[in-house]
Amino acid sequence: MRAVTFEELGGPEVLQVVDLPEPQPGPGEVAIEVSWAGVNFADAKARSVGYRVDAFPFHPGLEVSGTVRALGEGVTGLSVGQHVFAMLNGKGYAETVVARAATTFAVPEALDLRDAAALGTVLATGYGMLHDVGRVREGDTVLIQGAAGGVGTVTGQLARAAGAGRVLGVVSRPEKAAYAKEFGYDEILVGEDFDEQALRATDGRGVDLALDPVGGESWRRSVAALARFGRAICFGNASDADAWSIGMADLAVRGLSVSGFSILGLAATDPARLRVLTETAFREAERAGITIPVTGEFPLERAGEAQTLLESRTSTGKLLLKLR
Ligand SMILES: NC(=O)c1ccc[n+]([C@@H]2O[C@H](COP(=O)([O-])OP(=O)(O)OC[C@H]3O[C@@H](n4cnc5c(N)ncnc54)[C@H](OP(=O)(O)O)[C@@H]3O)[C@@H](O)[C@H]2O)c1
Secondary structure (H helix, E strand, C coil): CEEEEECCCCCHHHCEEEECCCCCCCCCEEEEEEEEEEECHHHHHHHHHCCCCCCCCECCCCEEEEEEEEECCCCCCCCCCCEEEEECCCCCCECEEEEEHHHEEECCCCCCHHHHHHHHHHHHHHHHHHHHHCCCCCCCEEEEECCCEHHHHHHHHHHHHCCCCEEEEEECCHHHHHHHHCCCCCEEEECCCHHHHHHHHCCCCCEEEEEECCCHHHHHHHHHCEEEEEEEEECCCCCCCCCCCCCHHHHCCCCCEEEECCHHHHHHHCHHHHHHHHHHHHHHHHHHCCCCCEEEEECHHHHHHHHHHHHCCCCCEEEEEECC
C-alpha cells in the first residue's frame, strides 16, 4: 500500500510516496481502507519544524475516514465493512491505516465519508474548546482566530449554535473576511491589532471567550481583548513563538482565566472522554446543520501542495487527500 513519508525536515519536497506492507491490526486496533485523509496545520508543522516527530522516517496524518477492513483481537462495537472516522497519532496519509479502536468512530448516517474526514477533528476541537474548556454561555461574546480555516469555519458556527451573543472572527487578510463571515460570524476583524478592534467592537468591554491557535504576540493580544472574568484558550502555536507565561498580576485585577486544549492530548490520555466529546459534537453538528467547506482535494502525490497552501495563509476551509 502507498503512504507518504519524510526522512528529514524541510519544505514540501521532503515528502515522498513509498510502498509499504499492508499494516495489520493488533489487539484493540482496526485496519481501515482509507477514503479520505484530513490535512492539518499540525502535519505541515511536523514536516517543517518537527512538531511531534520522534524518529525518521516519519509518516504524517492525524485523521482519516474509510471502511473497516479487519478487526484486531478484543475489538467490540465496530464491524468489518463499517464506515468510520479515526483520529490517529500519525500515519494517516496512506491507503490503509491501523487505528486504535478507542479513537475510531462510526460515521453518523447523515454524513458521507468526505464530510466525516473534513469535520471529525475540527468539530471535536471546536466543541471541546467552547463547551468543555471554555464553558460558553448564552449571550457570550466569542473571539476566534483563523476564522476562515478548518477549525475556524466550524467553530464560528458552533459558537452561534451554542447561543453566543456575538461571534467575532480574526483573519490575516481582507480577502478572507467575506468568506469567513458565512460561517457563523457577526464580524470579522482583519490584522494583528485585533485586540484593539475587539475592544472597539464591544464598546470597550472586551470578549468573554477568546480562542487562540497562534501563540506569542497573538496570545498576549487575545488575553488583552478579554472582558472582566473572561476566558482565553491556547490551542496551538502557529507562530512558533517561545513558550508564554502569565502570572497573578496579569490575571487577578480583571479576574481572567487562561487554559489550553489539545485533541491529540485528549486522545492519548482519555479516549473515553474523547468519545463522549466527539459523539456529542457530531450530534450537535447534525442538530444545528453545521457544515464545513472542503476547498481542496489532492492525491497522495500532491500532499505537499496541500500543506504549502495551509502554510501560505491563503487557504480557506478544509483540505483533504483523496485515497479512493
Ligand atoms: N489544540 C488542538 O486540539 C487543535 C486541533 C486542531 C487544530 N489546532 C490548531 O488550530 C489551528 C488551525 O488548524 P487547521 O488545521 O484548521 O488550519 P487552518 O486554520 O485551516 O489553517 C491555518 C491557519 O492558521 C493561521 N495562521 C496564523 N498564524 C500563522 C502562521 N504563522 N503561519 C501560517 N498560518 C498561520 C492562518 O490563518 P490567518 O492567516 O487568517 O491567520 C491559516 O489559515 C492550527 O494552529 C492548528 O495547529 C489545534
